[in-house]
Amino acid sequence: MAKNSNKVKKNTNKANNFKLLADNRYAKFQYAISETIEAGIELLGTEVKSIRNGKANLRDGYCSFRDGEILLLNVHISPHKNVGSFFNHDPLRNRKLLLHKKEIIKMKSNTEKKGMTIVPLSLYLKGSWIKLTIGVGKGKKLHDKRQDEKQKSIKKEINSALKR
Structure with a gap:
């Protein structure tokens, strides 16, 4: 009986492994x-192969609600190179996001506020599953971006001064 519990622990450790496949720094x-x-x-199968090879681009992606579901739009996943054109996928097709109904309702209520949108942030491998982190965000104004850059440069200067 103790041997079986050890096997369960090994499987849970594998599920906690994360491998970043694509990141949307532009959205941040x-x-x-x-x-x-x-x-x-x-x-689709060819999409999984392409994503595992790092051929996904989240930069222009966003999410939309349709028929009580959330769809991922405008995310480019390159066609797999070792498959003929007949079996390959459309690179910009709409992809359904798999969420619980409560989560969908919560996201919809958050985006109904003025200026809020849902953007993909990162695509990663969790165990053997490909997961997507999406975020509800409001577009930054130019002065907000400048302020963030100033804070980032100040933080860099402090870190470099501390290393000396």
């Missing part, structure tokens, strides 16, 4: 993210 610069949530994605 353009939006003030107030809330994040982890979602699964409905993918």
Whole structure:
């Protein structure tokens, strides 16, 4: 019986491994993210292969509500190179996000506020599953971006001074 419990522990350790596949640094610069949530994605086989090879681009992506579901739009996943064109996927197709109903309702209520939108932040491997972190954010104004850059440069200077 003790051997079985050890096997369970090994499996849970594997599930906690994260491997970042794509990151949307542009969204973190353009939006003030107030809330994040982890979602699964409905993918085709060739899309999974391409994402594992690092051929995904989240930069122009956003999420939209349609028929009580959240769809991921305008995310480019390159076609897999070792598959013929007949079996390959459309690079910019709409992909359904897998969330619980309560989470969808919560996200919808958050985005109904003025200026709020849902953007993809990162795409990563969690165990054997591909997950997406989405965030509810409000677009930053130019002066907000400048202020963030100033704070970042001040922080860099402090860190470099402390290392000396």
